[in-house]
Amino acid sequence: MRGDGSVLTKGAQARARIISVAETLFNKQGFDGASMRDIAAAAEMQPASVYYHFESKEELLWAVWEKGGLELLDRVNDAIAGKTDPWQRIETACIAHTTGLLDWRRANQALFVMPPWHYPESIKTRVISLRDEYEKIFIGLIDDLPLRKGIDRRYLRLTIIGALSWSLFWFKKERDTPASIAKQILSILRGGIDAAV
Amino acid sequence: MRGDGSVLTKGAQARARIISVAETLFNKQGFDGASMRDIAAAAEMQPASVYYHFESKEELLWAVWEKGGLELLDRVNDAIAGKTDPWQRIETACIAHTTGLLDWRRANQALFVMPPWHYPESIKTRVISLRDEYEKIFIGLIDDLPLRKGIDRRYLRLTIIGALSWSLFWFKKERDTPASIAKQILSILRGGIDAAV
């Protein structure tokens, strides 16, 4: 705690503000579409000042990515913290995942979810390791599920995460809610779809 | 047919060559990352010559998109043409879809699948209408399936396409094949996963 009552230094505040506006602009206009000048203007400073806090545009991208990833990680972990029933745990996690993507921090949608195909190796590895850590949650949750014989747990995980995350591309807030999407998808998966089975 | 035995005019050949190299470069480096100079060099011509065939970079993008979309459309339609059993039809279509994305025209992966969030309205509407036409195939196939009571066919379609398409982000050709991915995912969905159901 500082003398004026604030908890962050001026520098840390500026850093957070830059990450926040960059988050918004990267998502709205894409990484290439959002210039450092745009970001600086939105953060109400000069372009050069941004470089006092981040040494390059790519490092700023990573900061945005990391913030979004850790937030989603926390969100899902918090959601399942109290539950014990395996099916309830996975449903809660799915709802948190979908809500986090669709509602909560819209800015991180494309960034956290999309693979950084066109970005430099240094960032790619960091993003992938963050994603891996995130997927570990689901690996654990799915391990605890009592499944039909013959179900490949890896395919199941990829199916769940894929189906949920794909909602990024068709979600319309007038029609669906993140929670209902997660519930419906999980229910389809859980019970199967074939009338004859 | 022309005098020299070729079936295309010189212009049409050049156009096709440009689309082909642009397809590759857009996918490898992204739309912004691939410059008109890169594309022209790969097509073995001067940048200015590209503008004789396409009036802008965005129109070239659309041409790439359209080619990939129509090819995938044809691929899926051809695959289901002979089949009559509803489950066999959807499985065949899923395999064709996944194979088309993962194997066949790698260049169109991100382009056809990803929403053109950051692209101008004129292109966005054309891409969306192409995607809609493609999804109509799956709407028809799913309408014909004998499903358990209470299954929402729209959610089911989005789940199937989402789970399959998400494989773009984790597919490793050393480990999976497009056909096995499609089969496994469909089998999970068909029978359900809960041991108790």
Place this chain on the structure above:
DNA sequence: GTAATAATCTAACGAACGTTCGACAAATTA
């Protein structure tokens, strides 16, 4: 109060970008 450090500023550099212009060559048509 004074020195040191942290943060922001103005100004600009060099490179890359999409695109255009006008001349020139190749192919087609009459």
Place this chain on the structure above:
DNA sequence: TAATTTGTCGAACGTTCGTTAGATTATTAC
């Protein structure tokens, strides 16, 4: 063969980009 269209070219225009250098102001430490 002459006229016309089709396709390609070299050269450049104007703009925007990420980034940097150096001066200047605010904040902190002694």
